[in-house]
Amino acid sequence: MVFLLHLFGAVALLLWGLRMVRTGILRAYGTQLRHFLSNSMSNRFSAMGTGFIVSLLLQSSSATGLVASSFASRGLFSTSAALAIMLGADIGTSFVAQAYTLPLQWLSPLAILIGWIMFNKIQNTQLKDLGRAVVGLGIALLALELLTAAAAPIRDAQLLPEIMQTMQSAPVFGVILGAVLTILSTSSLAIVLLIASFVTAQLVPIDLGLAMVLGANLGSDIMPIMANWSQPAEARRVPFGNMTFRLSAVIIALPLIPYVQPHLAAFQSDGLRQTLNFHVVFNLAMAACGIWLVGPVSRAMTQFLPQQARPDNPSTPHYLNEGSLESPPDALANAAREALRMGDLLGQMLTMSLNVFRSDDRKLIKDVTALDNHIDRLNEAIKLYLTRINREVMNERDHRRVIDLISFITNLEHIGDILDKSLMELAAKKVKYALKFSEEGAREIEEIHQRLNENLELAMNVFMSSDLSMARRLFAEKQIFRELEKTAAENHLERLRSGRIESIATSGLHLDILRDLKRINSHLALVAQPILELAGELSPSRLR
CATH class of the missing domain: 1.20.58.220 (Phosphate transport system protein phou homolog 2; domain 2)
Structure with a gap:
């Protein structure tokens, strides 16, 4: 059982290293990347190229997808442009997987050393954050070496050949397994690298490994769908549209694996390279076909997920998009817009409170109390939303903005309490005694x-x-x-x-x-x- 502990520990280290790379890059260059995304939408091909570059830097198509969904939901660019970005992001992560498996064993300790020096010895905040990403790169490379070593003893397990034989006869189980592992790990890149390591260690037959790679590609889009599930239709169109591309591509590619695999072996016989090359070919083929279909798929998603009217209940938040939590500037902008709604409700309370003293209308007193209840609920919703923003990619300015936002909505809530609990009691007294x-x-x-x-x-x-x-x-x-x-x-x-x-x-x-x-x-x-x-x-x- 010790070898399982080594295996799971190596997987956890790989996930942590990839997360450090992503959060380090977001901290150092998050604002520039978002600006780059929002200003590279001249046509579908430039959008796809933008998605490719951003995904190379973030090393996560899911993170790119969440940002693209957030921008599309706010009308910063169209759903078709966001879908083109996602096609490019899928290609980007497949190239990142190739880069991680280059024979550069010396790079891991060097990256950890350089990153540690940058993070601990340099005062510049941006370089410190970049140092975090470099350390993460070194840790991820080290984890891949540990994965290879930990996987070797599993070959001797007696049940393994029977399990692999059963799954190989029904490759759809490989797709399901790859998708489930991706959802559980929240990183398709890590799972593709894990699958490639298992194929190299002969734990997984090559055909089954390719089916699992298809599942990893499918699973990586389920996470953005889940993150945006409760959001407005505009935010859900991008992940559902990208799922349309991926699911269609998986259905087409799965029966073709036995015919494609010999060509992969003829190009590079090593199981590791076959797995990763298949990952690249799959995403390139999907992008080459999908780039001409982003318009029709975008229109189909608009019909499938039409824009819905805002709920009439003033207590219901309108702008607290869960998909933006990984991007602090976007999430803080959403919270600020919701805080302005609190201010608008407070303005209504203030106007009503004067009308109460003018007209002695008891119904207006109840209306003011109802508005205060709405303000209290919005205040609670905004505070909870702010606590869920990803702290790892927040800079000093973002932290200060969080404090200012909480202070602002707290003051608004206090004003609402004064209007409701104090002024309206005075108004009720004036009405009661006909003063x-x-x-x-x-x-x-x-x-x-x-x-x-x-x-x-x-x-x-x-x-x-x-x-x-x-x-x-x-x-x-x-x-x-x-x-x-x-x-x-x-x-x-x-x-x-x-x-x-x-x-x-x-x-x-x-x-x-x-x-x-x-x-x-x-x-x-x-x-x-x-x-x-x-x-x-x-x-x-x-x-x-």
Whole structure:
């Protein structure tokens, strides 16, 4: 059983090494790669070439597929362009598999050494992340050597010939096994390399190994389908379209294996090279045929997955695309769009709260409470979404944006609570006892309320733009509101001294409303704080 431990350990090391390469490249050049993807869509062939290059760097067609699906769902490019990208990405991973099996045993320790030096001794963040990728490359190469050594003792297992004979007589089982292993490992590249190692060690007959390679290609597209399953139709069209290409190609290629294999053996007799060459030929043939069909398949996917109307429930997130979690900039943009929806709901609450005091309508009080419940649910959904973003590929700017987003939606949620739990209780009290503000007092509250609405709009703009001048204006409103509350309170006390009956009856109510409006503005002003702190315009304390 020790040899199984060695085998599984080698597989785990291979998966970890490939993951380090992918996350290191994404950390170092993720923004550039996404920009490259979004700006190389002049035609289907350039899109396919872009997918090929990105997949070479990321060493994962699945990761490329998730980014392409995310861009397509946001309308940055068409489904047909995204399908062309995927065809290129499939070719890219097959070439990566070839590169990993080149006879360069000396490269593994050298890559680990160089990568370690880059990661630990260099201060430049981008080079440190690139060092992580280089270490991952060395680990993956080392894992392949360990796989070859660990697989040797398995040849002596008594049950192995019987199992292989059974599966070889029904190659469809090889396809299923390759697909299942890919889904479990989340890496078709690792499984193709594993299959090639098993063929080399004569654990798997060559025909069965080729069938398993077809399964690995099929399984690599099931993961993006699963990741986008609950997303809008636009995000699901790309993985389903790519599955159409792959499934069709597998159905055609599977019965042709006995006829293709002799030609592979004539070209290179080694089992390792036959397996990897078949992987390349399969993806090249699929791309050569599929590139002319991206248009029809894209239209078919649009009919199969038509755009659906947004749900009416305001509590349901619209933009939290699960497929974007591996790409922090995309995921953070999605969360920011959802946060703006929270702000829009808060604007409705703020407007309704003034109408409640004007009309004494009890139904409006319930409507404000309902909106607060929607805001609470969106706040929870956004926070959970942010916690699931892939931290391994986040840079310092992404981490800071996560903190700013959480701070922003938390302030919005607090404002909603003030409106619901405090202001609406005051409104209910006013309705219950049929209280009336003096004409001057009502006008003061409306003027302050109007300014608060303007500040909410300003806060949303500051959040999205991070503009320093707007942040200064918003933060200055904190002092302005303090003066407005002070002036309004003094005016109210003056009316009390003059014996105004309305002012006497609503005295406590009036002052509590002014206090709550000031509290709301203070939360809005906090939106500007991170921007001012980053610019060095805030002192640690206001005490002199």
